[in-house]
Amino acid sequence: MLVLKQYNGFTFTETLVAFSIVLMLVTTALPVVSLLKRERSNLDIRLAVGNLLHDELQQHIFIPQEADFTPYNRNMQNKSITFSFKPTNQYIEGCATWINERQKEEKVCLYGYVPQ
Template sequence: MKKNNGFTLIEVMVAASILLTFISLLIPAVSLLKTEKQILSDRRMVTFELHDQLQPFIWQTTRLKRDKYSIKVNTLPVEITISTEKEYLKGCAYWKNAKQRQEKICLYGLLQ
């Protein structure tokens, strides 16, 4: 009877190829998740900032026709436009996300 104390070369090569295949599939997925996390984080921060920018216009008594300016949110250049539409105040933010695609978020407020 033969004594087997280890793995054969073919078993090691199959295990290594499975491991390398798994790693080669995992690296792009992790990179994509990191990019999407950054996009969602930027979107959340821009929405919070747009909300804060709209508050003074909602609570003031004088009405504006249109306002447009640029700000930075976490080093991200964002263009904000604020306008009135009937009894609503409309604020929109425009920026380029981590994938260099144009994004837009609009918030509406009821004027007092």
Template structure:
């Protein structure tokens, strides 16, 4: 029995505890990366939507400012609030929404309106 080359119970328990520690550390990191990816995707989407909304103010002079409106995007539960104001000679457009981490985000873009 002295030359038994198998694993002892202590060695197995140490190995399992190390693997468990690695798994417990890695799973929350993957969850955080997924949430950050969704947040970034939503931010890019809202930036593009704000750009599209701002174009109508830039190319149609005479629209009344300041102006605000709410939008709900189809296929998602995302709701956004757009604000458009005139600052100096620029039109400022901002969009606010709640991201997947339940935090309010705001993006603002500026544009030069078309001359009359």
């Protein structure tokens, strides 16, 4: 019994150190995982908006008589996205703007060549 009493403080200290290491790892990992999830969502939306903007720009290029250059909104993944198209010389500029997960405005623009 005398031998066990000598190590009681060491066992408690070892447990306390192990717990503090685990707690430090958890408090470091949770914000990183949250940030990665938010950035993945931003990238998913950016990719989907880019694809939709490409499709809309193709319609403006290949069916010019039906092209309407007034801005309009569409909803995608609970985001309101504003599409605007503007003819410039031989190109059509198509832009999409929306508010991302960080509550900042994001804008993607594509340019299409209009054959004469």
